Amino acid sequence: MSPEEFRQYGKQVVDWIADYLGSVEKHPVRAQVRPGDVRAMLPAHPPEQGEPYEQVLADMDRVILPGVTHWQHPSFFAYFPANASGPGILGDLLSSGLGVQGMVWATSPACTELETVVVDWLAELLGLPAHFRTDSAGGGVIQDSASSAALVAVLAALHRTGTDGRRTIYVSSQTHSALEKAGRITGLVAGDVRTVDVHPETLEMDPARLRALIEEDVAAGVTPALVCATIGTTSTTAIDPVRAIGEICREHGIWLHIDAAYAGVAAVCPDLRWINDGVAEYADSYATNPHKWLLTNFDCGVLWVADRKPMIDALSILPEFLRNAASESGEVIDYRDWQVPLGRRFRALKLWSVIRWYGAEGLREHVRTGIALADRFAELVAADPDFELRAHHPFGLVCFRPLRTDALELMERVNASGKLYLSHTKVGDEVWLRLAIGAPATTAAHVDAAWAALQAAGRRISPGRR
Template sequence: MSAHMSPEEFRRHGRQVVDWIADYLAEVESHPVRSRAEPGEVRRALPDAAPEHGEPFEAVLADVERIILPGLTHWQHPSFFGYFPANTSGPAILGDLLSAGLGVQGMMWVTSPACTELETVVVDWLAGLLGLPGRFRTDGPGGGVIQDSASSASLIALLAALHRASGGRVAAEGLRGRHTLYVSSQTHSALEKAARIAGLGSANVRVVDVDPGTLAMDPAALRALLARDRAEGAVPAMVCATVGTTATTAVDPVAAIGEVCREHGVWLHVDAAYAGVAAICPELRGLNDGVAEYADSYATNPHKWLLTTFDCGLLWVGDRAPLLGALSVLPEFLRNAASAGGSVVDYRDWQVPLGRRFRALKLWAVLRWYGAEGLRAHIRAGVALAAELADRVAADPEFVLFERPRLGLVCFRPAWPGLPAEDADRATLRLMETLNAGGALFLTHARAGGRVVLRMAIGGTATERRHVEQAWDHVRREHSALKVLMR
């Protein structure tokens, strides 16, 4: 076997892989949604050492079928309702394939001008589709960049915020004194992790009270906490407002929070990882009220609900100067005339790693294949199916709807009449495990209003009304069976 795969061999095996993926997506519904593999099962099925001699690619595909596939939880299954969608689609897959085939390392403009400039175009396109302010465009004072996820976007925003809050001293001298980050109990855990990585530590992550009904951050509580911390000598660095929390898709009041941030001169980051892309629909653009006036940075993930294969998270900043000040390090081997001239974007300065993939290709492919109209239709379909499911839950006396869904997530729990709250929560979790173990659907849970609720996140690429109806029927059947066992 030759050391390298020839173009003709690549053509033949590439067709096999594309056919395999097409068959997988066509037949994914036939698989149990959650893998039934036991811990260590996949590892035991693989050799202890790498092969000494090369093997035919057919053997690789055969082991994908035999070993890998049974060890997968199928995120593209139309009855996958857990977490949030992690959608892929045909154009996104092909865009990723083009990226892999070109093998571009797009750390700077000069290393591949098209990699950089296509990215500036697609982030500006999406900023326009979401109704984001002009200062977030790359031809304005700020700009956008594709990160791997909203977790990285949060870290980058925090580093930029620390740079601004310290007058630029953090980059050169490290943290001096106490800097603080403000979140709510509903904020994603990625923000605490960002604080740890940035050197603030978990103790300086300040948790702001939420409205007990909506679970949205309380601006008055934020104002009081900021004032108290400043009086004690802390330097508030950043407030994170969430548009669409992980647990229940609660929406923090960005405008009111922004007013408080402006009073105290604090960076406002808006984490809209799941919900932000929904603003592509004009009727849902109210999700971003206050962003244009107050947000210093904004993040959303096309790889969740916008049909773009993971990983593809977008971050915009209203002013790129603090970001570049925090992250730009220029060794001699990276110096070049284009960068020195200041007329190009070098995205190496907008992220933690030096190297970067050509992620813009898959997002570009998705935007061009579906167009704004097609993407809006996908979002609206998920919202409509969630509303229908919520109607079914609300009409069933055996279940309690947490609140009317605004987007594609429905949170509910069995009523469990007569059971103490702790016992009822344990029964709800038992029901979820029973449902997931059966393989017909997959859902996850959260704690809302002090109680465990089941989460059904609707919006998968292939999810149709029948899948939602079948899932609800399955929930009701398993609930009835569990009630009999518990008598």
């Protein structure tokens, strides 16, 4: 494809994306296909001869769109948002156009240095401590997701223990499964990922139980390596008591990782920075995902560390083909040492584009709008005696359940309609429905329509299931 052909078709692709974003609401929120439907519409073998790009775009409409669940739909409420904004998309396009492989500073200095700037910008926007800045002993790095951030934190924590004996990490029943997976990847065996009890109502980690487990393990000759505290759990957005957990970690020399994948970006609003209580004093690492609620399209998760040395010591392997004068000088950051893979895309361009386009005011407005809409939905639920509301909903997620109908049947009924999409969780033995707000196009009208659809579906469920 020549540059002129790229110009021609690139304009068509941008028009296609703009038309899609402008009309996404006309599609059913959840894909209406059955397993195998999309594959059946595609050729079994690759084309022998090249095809005009118009045919690719035609198949986007004919084959791909019917099989897409529309995460940018204003009535997509099933999971935490995966915002895709115009400036984020354009930043990703610029990244693809440059085709940079930014594994070390020397392979593209701008890729590395822009990243150091935008992660410092974001740390400032979120009110994070100065030692998370890249001009300090710590620093930030863009990962693909909070799962990779957790894996890096676990690797660094295990390396810092300086022992090959049995080591443990500590999570709660509400901690994201990425921590258990990180334990498996790093070689921890069954039982080395210890689950701490949570408060039965708030679902926050119990510091007293954490302390007891740690003391039991130390007495048995085990080395506690890491504790993960969560700010905004995936299930219900529960918030662990970071300060109390941090004090215990400090006493025992344990790495404290903060998983704030969803809720961390809420701290862009100064009045919400209470969620960071204890982070500055105790966190060894902290992760949040701009690609969830901060208008930056996937994938873009940021990991900060208070001290980069244990991470680099754990991950740095320098083959001869990567040796260069800049790296040898010690004056540059080589982000290959801050992640598991060697290669890395120029992800900073989309976060840079988003921050510059929206500014702090625009980002705060987006977060506050999501919270206000969640409050609106919560008020509707609370006013209906046929439903129960979980009182804790400081962000954009509302958990609720019907009292006179089967929750899962109600969810399946509204999801099958194509008009909205919810998910569920369990608290103890109770099934709760989750409505997560955060798409840029969502308005009060969409929230009200979702509530009306839920009420109507509940009335249609047969009496035998009540």
